[in-house]
Amino acid sequence: MNCRRCKSKRIVKAGYKVLSKGKIQRYKCTECNKYFTGDEKYHRLEQSDINCLLEMYKDYDYQRGDQSLFAEILEVKIRAIQYHLNKEQEK
Numbered sequence: 001m002n003c004r005r006c007k008s009k010r011i012v013k014a015g016y017k018v019l020s021k022g023k024i025q026r027y028k029c030t031e032c033n034k035y036f037t038g039d040e041k042y043h044r045l046e047q048s049d050i051n052c053l054l055e056m057y058k059d060y061d062y063q064r065g066d067q068s069l070f071a072e073i074l075e076v077k078i079r080a081i082q083y084h085l086n087k088e089q090e091k
């Protein structure tokens with residue numbers, strides 16, 4: 001496995017990420033300190049993920065930068081995050 005950002009092979013296991021779907025192994029790149037998981041998917045958000053997103057959203061002050069963080073945590077494209085957050089803001 002290589003780091004998604006810098007392509008380094010210096011990857012270490014870094015605990016688990018807990019999602020609505022369950023636990024997934026998380027890794028950390030020791031070169032650039034990026035965290036990622038082995039099975040990143042670019043699917044549309046399921047309702048449970050949207051709920052998870054909105055929960056996280058409430059815990060953060062809204063900043064544009066946070067969207068990429070949410071995308072990273074939920075492992076979807078940032079566009080999916082933006083779509084759902086915008087939709088939520090229209091309410």
Ligand SMILES: [Zn+2]
Nearest residue numbers: 003006029032
């Ligand atoms: Zn890296």
